Amino acid sequence: MGDFVLSFEEADKRxxxxxxxxxxxxxxxxxxxxxxxxxxxxxSVAYREFIRYNSLTEKIDELxxxxxxxxxxxxxxxxxxxxxxxxxxxxxxxEVIKDEVLSAYFRLGExxxxxxxxxxxxxxxxxxxxxxxxxAGQHDTYLNVRGGEEVIDKVRRCWASLFTxxxxxxxxxxGIDHSEAQMGVAVQKMVKSEKSGVMFTIHPTSGRRDVVVxxxxxxxxxxxxxxxxxxxxxxxxxxxxxVEERRxxxxxxxxxxDEEKMDNVTVEVPxxxxxxPCLSDEELSELVRIARExxxxxxxxxxxxxxxxxxxxxxxxxxxxxxxxxxxxxKKDRGPVIGRKSGYDxxxxxxxxxxKIPKR
Amino acid sequence: MNGKxxxxxxxxxxxxxxxxEEMYPPHYIFSKxxxxxxxxxxxxxxxxxAPDPMYPFDLIFHExxxxxxxxxxxxxxxIPPAQGxxxxxxxxxxxxxxxxxxxxxxxxxxxxxxxxxxxxxFQNYKRENYYEKWEKNFRALGEEIKNIEVxxxxxxxxxxxxLPVPRGYYSSYDLMEAYNRIIDGIFxxxxxxxxxxxxxxxxxxxxxxxxxxxxxxxxxxxxxKMVAGAYVVMFRPEEELAKLARLAISLGGNVxxxxxxxxTPEEKLxxxxxxxxxxxxxxxxxxxxDPWFYVSVGSGWFHYEGSWINTLEVPFSYIKxxxxxxxxxxxxxxxLETIDSEREKLVREYMDLIKNEEDRKTFEDSYNIxxxxxxxxxxxxxxxxxxxxxxxxxxxxxxxxLFTRYGMLENEDDxxxxxxxxxxxxxxxxxxxxxxxxxxxxxxxxxxxxAEKRKDILEKARAWxxxxxxxxxxxEIAEPFTVMLxxxxxxxxxxxxxxxxxxxxxVTEIKGFAASGGVVEGRARVIRFxxxxxxxxxxxxxxxxxxxxxxxxxxxxxxxxVTDIGGLTSHAAIVSREYGLPSxxxxxxxxxxxxxxxxxxxxxxxxxxxxxxxxx
Numbered sequence: 001m002g003d004f005v006l007s008f009e010e011a012d013k014r015x016x017x018x019x020x021x022x023x024x025x026x027x028x029x030x031x032x033x034x035x036x037x038x039x040x041x042x043x044s045v046a047y048r049e050f051i052r053y054n055s056l057t058e059k060i061d062e063l064x065x066x067x068x069x070x071x072x073x074x075x076x077x078x079x080x081x082x083x084x085x086x087x088x089x090x091x092x093x094x095e096v097i098k099d100e101v102l103s104a105y106f107r108l109g110e111x112x113x114x115x116x117x118x119x120x121x122x123x124x125x126x127x128x129x130x131x132x133x134x135x136a137g138q139h140d141t142y143l144n145v146r147g148g149e150e151v152i153d154k155v156r157r158c159w160a161s162l163f164t165x166x167x168x169x170x171x172x173x174x175g176i177d178h179s180e181a182q183m184g185v186a187v188q189k190m191v192k193s194e195k196s197g198v199m200f201t202i203h204p205t206s207g208r209r210d211v212v213v214x215x216x217x218x219x220x221x222x223x224x225x226x227x228x229x230x231x232x233x234x235x236x237x238x239x240x241x242x243v244e245e246r247r248x249x250x251x252x253x254x255x256x257x258d259e260e261k262m263d264n265v266t267v268e269v270p271x272x273x274x275x276x277p278c279l280s281d282e283e284l285s286e287l288v289r290i291a292r293e294x295x296x297x298x299x300x301x302x303x304x305x306x307x308x309x310x311x312x313x314x315x316x317x318x319x320x321x322x323x324x325x326x327x328x329x330x331k332k333d334r335g336p337v338i339g340r341k342s343g344y345d346x347x348x349x350x351x352x353x354x355x356k357i358p359k360r
Numbered sequence: 361m362n363g364k365x366x367x368x369x370x371x372x373x374x375x376x377x378x379x380x381e382e383m384y385p386p387h388y389i390f391s392k393x394x395x396x397x398x399x400x401x402x403x404x405x406x407x408x409x410a411p412d413p414m415y416p417f418d419l420i421f422h423e424x425x426x427x428x429x430x431x432x433x434x435x436x437x438x439i440p441p442a443q444g445x446x447x448x449x450x451x452x453x454x455x456x457x458x459x460x461x462x463x464x465x466x467x468x469x470x471x472x473x474x475x476x477x478x479x480x481x482f483q484n485y486k487r488e489n490y491y492e493k494w495e496k497n498f499r500a501l502g503e504e505i506k507n508i509e510v511x512x513x514x515x516x517x518x519x520x521x522x523l524p525v526p527r528g529y530y531s532s533y534d535l536m537e538a539y540n541r542i543i544d545g546i547f548x549x550x551x552x553x554x555x556x557x558x559x560x561x562x563x564x565x566x567x568x569x570x571x572x573x574x575x576x577x578x579x580x581x582x583x584x585k586m587v588a589g590a591y592v593v594m595f596r597p598e599e600e601l602a603k604l605a606r607l608a609i610s611l612g613g614n615v616x617x618x619x620x621x622x623x624t625p626e627e628k629l630x631x632x633x634x635x636x637x638x639x640x641x642x643x644x645x646x647x648x649x650d651p652w653f654y655v656s657v658g659s660g661w662f663h664y665e666g667s668w669i670n671t672l673e674v675p676f677s678y679i680k681x682x683x684x685x686x687x688x689x690x691x692x693x694x695x696l697e698t699i700d701s702e703r704e705k706l707v708r709e710y711m712d713l714i715k716n717e718e719d720r721k722t723f724e725d726s727y728n729i730x731x732x733x734x735x736x737x738x739x740x741x742x743x744x745x746x747x748x749x750x751x752x753x754x755x756x757x758x759x760x761x762l763f764t765r766y767g768m769l770e771n772e773d774d775x776x777x778x779x780x781x782x783x784x785x786x787x788x789x790x791x792x793x794x795x796x797x798x799x800x801x802x803x804x805x806x807x808x809x810x811a812e813k814r815k816d817i818l819e820k821a822r823a824w825x826x827x828x829x830x831x832x833x834x835x836e837i838a839e840p841f842t843v844m845l846x847x848x849x850x851x852x853x854x855x856x857x858x859x860x861x862x863x864x865x866x867v868t869e870i871k872g873f874a875a876s877g878g879v880v881e882g883r884a885r886v887i888r889f890x891x892x893x894x895x896x897x898x899x900x901x902x903x904x905x906x907x908x909x910x911x912x913x914x915x916x917x918x919x920x921x922v923t924d925i926g927g928l929t930s931h932a933a934i935v936s937r938e939y940g941l942p943s944x945x946x947x948x949x950x951x952x953x954x955x956x957x958x959x960x961x962x963x964x965x966x967x968x969x970x971x972x973x974x975x976x
Contacts, residue, residue: 206576206577208575208576208577208578209575209713209715210575210578210710210713237578237579237582239582239706239709239710240582240585240706242579242581242582242877242965243877243878243965244577244578244579244582244874244965245965245966246879246963246965246966335716336716336718336719337573337574337716337719338570338573338574338718338719338722339718339719339722340718340721340722341722341725342722342725343482343566343725343726343728343729344479344482344729346566346569346570346722346725346726347478347479347482347562347563347566347729348471348474348475349566350562350565350566350569351439351440351441351442351471351474351478351562352440352441352467352471353441
């Protein structure tokens with residue numbers, strides 16, 4: 001592929017500036033052999049070419065100038081943001097970029113065995129601090145996009161999301177020039193998520209490193225991430241693979257993709273699926289196995305999004321959608337929990353423990 | 361009852377158990393004169409050691425451990441705040457209690473002694489081969505008891521005892537002495553039993569505590585896996601059978617066919633003795649017999665459980681099963697090397713996860729102390745509860761046979777209906793009538809009537825469900841034995857209160873230890889007594905007071921196991937993990953609230969049992 005489009009396989013961490021953190025993360029996972037749904041990235045070079053081709057820099061600067069003076073005027077900010085995004089969405093993408101995107105999309109169809117495969121189109125920020133967990137969900141995501149023209153349209157909309165009010169404000173606050181803004185866009189084959197969830201290779205509440213915590217819901221992971229669904233939760237010992245905790249929740253609602261509305265909708269979970277576990281034992285242990293491998297590969301605890309495709313057979317149905325380093329516990333400088341105590345100190349402590357009986 | 365347990369003297373013992381007290385020594389009975397102290401303690405039904413009504417003679421092992429365990433804690437190694445474990449019997453059921461701590465001053469004095477004495481043992485246990493020395497002493501004691509002769513009473517003393525110089529003492533004394541030596545041996549054996557046990561449990565609890573601090577809420581079964589692997593001696597009897605199975609196959613045709621036939625063990629041995637290969641097999645069988653088949657079919661605590669040496673059907677059915685499995689290409693032996701290397705890998709991987717250098721060293725120290733001494737906790741069990749108890753029961757049966765020969769008792773096992781203080785009276789009555797001359801009546805009728813009456817009381821006691829606990833609920837329990845062996849924690853106690861306060865039908869979920877992972881649903885089979893085990897059907901979930909390793913054949917037929925008593929190192933827990941069955945132990949009330957036929961879900965990961973559907 002050319003400068004404007006890179007397949008995930010080509011988009012490892014050396015290409016971070018071109019494809020953004022999300023895609024380079026997927027590229028790394030793919031390179032390491034993890035089951036990532038196939039796809040390609042529209043690079044930041046393509047974005048810059050698009051801006052240049054349409055001479056947008058000056059136009060955007062002009063629209064932005066009143067905001068620079070009064071960044072606290074939110075009504076104004078909303079209006080400016082909407083006008084810039086409108087401008088971007090109306091601008092023409094150069095043929096040369098279109099061609100590369102279309103042929104990459106065509107190839108995705110070939111390897112998937114269907115023409116016009118459904119894809120997810122997501123922004124993938126290149127500025128490192130914008131890739132922070134705090135920015136998750138700030139940029140747009142379009143699910144189940146079908147057909148080359150639709151894909152191109154959604155790529156443009158992702159670009160436009162660089163100018164949502166919050167992102168504009170973020171750049172102003174951090175003194176980043178708006179002309180520096182750029183992003184990659186990920187175009188990834190959709191997984192028909194029968195169930196999905198997240199997993200942590202460190203216990204998110206206790207910081208225990210010997211477990212993998214797997215949370216699972218029916219349908220799409222959006223239900224879990226947004227907090228509207230109570231997941232099944234499993235604490236699995238990384239080393240022995242023993243299930244240490246298994247909480248099967250009553251799952252009332254789920255988020256699924258509605259083909260007609262062409263959008264995610266929240267629906268009631270069918271009665272016979274509410275109380276049963278989402279994951280089979282083999283799926284659970286495959287997820288844990290993958291989680292451990294990913295953690296080993298990166299050398300730090302990970303926060304992983306996964307999905308299981310209901311149309312495929314195990315183990316080919318398990319997909320990793322994203323893996324990020326866990327930030328809370330990993331950043332803590334963990335001092336000693338017990339400190340240096342000899343075995344005899346510990347024995348003495350234990351031997352001195354009292355056996356209390358309430359007196360009448 | 362306001363969520364509290366009855367005071368000891370408030371228990372309503374059924375009328376039909378009248379006179380139960382006379383079967384036991386007076387210091388085992390709750391009484392007015394000790395009431396205020398007894399009310400202040402927390403007594404719980406010891407179903408792990410005594411699920412059934414207590415036979416008077418069988419109490420002897422408990423008498424012996426009450427003294428020995430307690431003495432090691434209070435007078436020998438002096439575990440500072442811990443006192444002994446006291447025992448009582450109420451309505452034929454056995455209660456124990458971990459006593460309130462001593463005064464602060466005593467704790468301080470004990471702390472000094474403990475430090476010096478216990479630490480010395482920890483330091484030298486491995487280096488100075490304490491275990492090997494222990495085993496040598498203990499086996500010598502067992503051999504001594506095994507070799508005691510229980511003499512018959514001759515019509516006339518043989519000449520060689522009289523001439524040329526009269527021996528000076530004769531069969532009447534020999535018989536009394538033989539009995540006394542056995543009793544002394546039992547008490548001594550139980551003193552040996554606790555030589556290192558208190559300390560090995562303490563080391564385990566210390567390690568478990570260290571691991572839990574570093575890995576909060578880590579499951580006990582993982583901790584168990586880190587220290588286990590020393591469970592070798594207890595598995596040896598089965599390993600011997602596996603060897604005999606392989607020998608049968610290698611010896612060829614007839615040996616294998618005879619051993620896999622449906623004949624009785626006696627018929628099999630008879631047939632095997634008719635040809636050289638058969639005799640070779642019998643020779644190997646005899647070689648393994650002592651000590652390895654001196655293993656109880658049950659826990660080892662009760663005469664009626666039997667041991668392999670007197671219930672040959674058990675080892676012979678194992679052998680048949682092993683031969684068939686080996687021929688199918690299965691491996692019947694435990695792979696000791698794999699068990700060892702997996703344990704080492706587990707510990708290493710855990711250490712790798714401890715990022716702080718100081719914590720890692722602390723973990724390692726604590727682990728090493730525990731690993732060094734923990735083999736004692738696993739190995740003593742075979743030698744004391746199985747091998748030694750089998751020897752004792754066999755000796756007592758020799759007395760039983762003597763008594764029936766002289767009409768003192770109806771059946772040889774009736775001897776176990778008398779406590780160890782009463783049997784000398786029977787012996788004295790017998791030797792007196794023998795000494796007095798021809799046709800001198802003894803009080804045979806008195807003893808026989810007593811035996812009949814006691815059988816009846818014990819039978820009726822089976823139908824009674826005694827309260828799980830009595831007295832004052834403690835705030836916290838930390839006495840090593842209470843926590844480790846009986847699985848008693850404050851959570852358990854509140855579960856028991858539930859069982860007392862609510863009727864069995866109201867309870868739909870009970871909690872225990874998550875002893876062996878996995879979740880299954882199925883039909884419950886409540887087995888309160890060993891002899892009901894034949895009722896169990898394939899694929900049912902076993903619900904019982906407790907189990908032990910020689911129930912192994914049962915574990916191949918069940919889906920899961922639930923027990924009233926026992927922690928994560930109880931037999932049910934260990935065997936369930938071996939067989940990969942979900943298991944919840946130490947529920948306190950499972951046999952009371954679950955009925956045979958109920959559909960239950962056993963969650964061995966969470967330690968819960970849910971009653972999904974009540975039968976009938």
